[in-house]
Amino acid sequence: MTAIPVKTIERLSKYRRVINRLLEKGETYIFSHDLAHLIDSTPAQVRRDLMQIGHTGSPKKGYELKQLKENINALMDDSDGQGIGLAGIGYLGRAIMNYFGGRNPKLTIKAAFDTDPDKINRVISGCRCYHIDQIPEVVKKENITIGIVTVPSSAAQDIVNRFVRTGIKAIINWAPTPLQTPPDVFVESRDITMSIEKAAFYAKTLNSKKK
């Protein structure tokens, strides 16, 4: 199961979100080309992805949504649930806390960490805030397995070291700096500068074509 490519995992997350919306609307089946359209992919890709998690549809009715959702859940979720710890309660940290709260019943931001005394021991966006020195005890107590880093660049490596020392194996880094981590830790880097500069390059290229 671990041999599933990263890109497939990304699409499974997107399929599930679309499926949840369809189930809420009372729909029961979907064809691969409709599902492909909804996540901006191709029908062949959808069929390959779902085959890989052992799900096949019926040629007449398509994929049964409820069963499909359960198959994706079985692959993606930890049945006991997973806790998330977030370090850095600035605008970005709060945006993620507000946005992600309650979105996935198996994934909860259990704790936020900062060094600012005005934030520690408060509940912000529904989430208890602690000093970063409390990371070891809180990670253990709250069964946190995922760390989100929204501190400034200068503090990012220190926070990542603290997370890694507790045994956390997956980190999402929003600080614009490369991180050193052991090879058995998964790091997802979300680089805001890079995404803006990339878009700017395409804006420039596409505009010069117009001329």
Added chain:
Amino acid sequence: MTAIPVKTIERLSKYRRVINRLLEKGETYIFSHDLAHLIDSTPAQVRRDLMQIGHTGSPKKGYELKQLKENINALMDDSDGQGIGLAGIGYLGRAIMNYFGGRNPKLTIKAAFDTDPDKINRVISGCRCYHIDQIPEVVKKENITIGIVTVPSSAAQDIVNRFVRTGIKAIINWAPTPLQTPPDVFVESRDITMSIEKAAFYAKTLNSKKK
């Protein structure tokens, strides 16, 4: 020039950031293996990327940093500068405004758009705020070529339509919803839910290996 792969553009953005830091420290040359190490890539990849923008190093001294920076600038930047418009002045919008302000002299967030009367006509994080109905005039006046979308999902498509109608060709979408855009518009989607669910999958997988 437009045939340069997206992944190369992403790495060029990272190289440049590293180069700027090295130049500030007074360094003048770098070897491909050192540059590779700093952005977590390989020396062969670095050499391929830089060859592609017509830059070659000296075997004895490596790459000359100032010239390399200028070559990357020549490819990536619009010499006249480019303006960015951001729609949705919530926590995420403010995080980006705070973070990106002043970081790249050729790329400036010129305007922010919202519907909240408390925000309109104010200057927030150094950026003038307007009503979304003013998008056409402000985009034109400020030479905005890139749109950033940080509104809720329900408003995202409307904002994107407004941006696209002004002629904007590059959009960065932080709303967790797929967008419909004409084929000649570049869209970079930054999906927070997907990145967290992906990390959760790897946390689960890596933890089950441990047991």
